[in-house]
Amino acid sequence: MNWQDPLVKKFLYVIIAMIILCPLGILLVWNYGDAWGEWDPQELAEKVGESKVSGMLHLADIWNHALLPDYDVPGWDDPFHASIGYIISAIVGVILCVGAYYALIKFVNPRATTG
Amino acid sequence: MHIPDGYLGPITCAFFYLIMIPIWYKGIKELKKLDPRKLPLLGVLTAFAFLVMMFNLPVPDGTTAHMVGGTLIAILMDNPWVATIAISIVLVIQAIFFGDGGITCIGANCFNMGVVLPFVGYYVYKFLRNKVGEVIASGIGAYVGIVTAAICAGFEFGLQPFIEPGYCPYPFTVSVPAMAIAHLLTAGPAAAVVTAIVVWYVRKVRPDLFTSKEQQVSGVNA
Numbered sequence: 380m381n382w383q384d385p386l387v388k389k390f391l392y393v394i395i396a397m398i399i400l401c402p403l404g405i406l407l408v409w410n411y412g413d414a415w416g417e418w419d420p421q422e423l424a425e426k427v428g429e430s431k432v433s434g435m436l437h438l439a440d441i442w443n444h445a446l447l448p449d450y451d452v453p454g455w456d457d458p459f460h461a462s463i464g465y466i467i468s469a470i471v472g473v474i475l476c477v478g479a480y481y482a483l484i485k486f487v488n489p490r491a492t493t494g
Numbered sequence: 495m496h497i498p499d500g501y502l503g504p505i506t507c508a509f510f511y512l513i514m515i516p517i518w519y520k521g522i523k524e525l526k527k528l529d530p531r532k533l534p535l536l537g538v539l540t541a542f543a544f545l546v547m548m549f550n551l552p553v554p555d556g557t558t559a560h561m562v563g564g565t566l567i568a569i570l571m572d573n574p575w576v577a578t579i580a581i582s583i584v585l586v587i588q589a590i591f592f593g594d595g596g597i598t599c600i601g602a603n604c605f606n607m608g609v610v611l612p613f614v615g616y617y618v619y620k621f622l623r624n625k626v627g628e629v630i631a632s633g634i635g636a637y638v639g640i641v642t643a644a645i646c647a648g649f650e651f652g653l654q655p656f657i658e659p660g661y662c663p664y665p666f667t668v669s670v671p672a673m674a675i676a677h678l679l680t681a682g683p684a685a686a687v688v689t690a691i692v693v694w695y696v697r698k699v700r701p702d703l704f705t706s707k708e709q710q711v712s713g714v715n716a
Contacts, residue, residue: 408552445593
């Protein structure tokens with residue numbers, strides 16, 4: 380794969396800029412609620428009654444091994460620390476995405492990755 | 495638009511995983527056929543999609559929404575199937591490492607954001623590009639794509655109480671308008687502007703990405 384393509388390089392600069400600016404994605408909405416349908420199940424249960432979401436409470440904790448839950452280091456709750464946690468998450472996420480993509484390409488099209 | 499664990503019941507989750515299996519299979523086949531020169535660009539676009547979803551935008555009703563980038567990938571690759579694969583990679587990583595979107599809902603989330611969004615966006619773009627130009631068409635495509643995907647997610651939330659109660663408690667009369675409004679007002683316009691700007695720029699520096707195979711062949715013959 381030719382990573383020297385000028386357009387790919389431009390996108391790399393854009394990616395670096397987005398990583399630096401990403402805290403805007405939480406700071407601009409700091410006093411806003413969650414996205415619709417992404418509320419904490421316990422809070423929702425208190426609002427609508429546990430019986431209405433019994434299955435949800437069962438399923439909600441099926442996966443609690445996230446490395447950086449909600450794109451933050453657990454406990455870094457104030458805006459400053461959350462912003463740093465968000466930047467760390469952005470860097471980790473970009474590495475994981477490009478890594479997974481590269482592994483997939485190597486698997487489906489091995490010739491494209493040599494050279 | 496990332497449906498968390500618990501909002502969809504087991505039947506709904508299984509249904510979307512089953513739907514996604516043949517689509518992922520076809521996507522991988524299309525990825526094998528993709529021009530190898532496009533592969534590095536698809537890689538950085540995958541990272542771009544991850545990052546663009548971190549920019550939560552305020553919705554006037556007090557919630558948030560974000561763009562996805564699926565239509566942009568489908569247009570630049572001239573292939574919505576490989577956009578499905580790129581967005582699916584992002585969604586799987588978000589679910590496993592960041593707890594954004596449920597593990598049980600990966601099928602549904604990949605269907606909404608990775609299939610409905612890029613396919614609707616790409617075909618709206620293709621339909622309009624000879625009428626209004628590539629840049630405007632890409633913006634409109636991105637807008638229609640993300641709003642349609644959000645409405646789909648709204649229907650999945652809202653049909654759940656009728657399929658199996660105990661999961662998402664709100665019917666579609668509540669969920670569909672809520673999802674539609676957030677994306678009509680906030681994420682949709684953002685997706686339109688960002689997609690149009692990137693397409694405008696890429697078209698300027700790499701016009702070769704926008705010439706279809708037929709045009710390339712006729713260019714050689716001329």
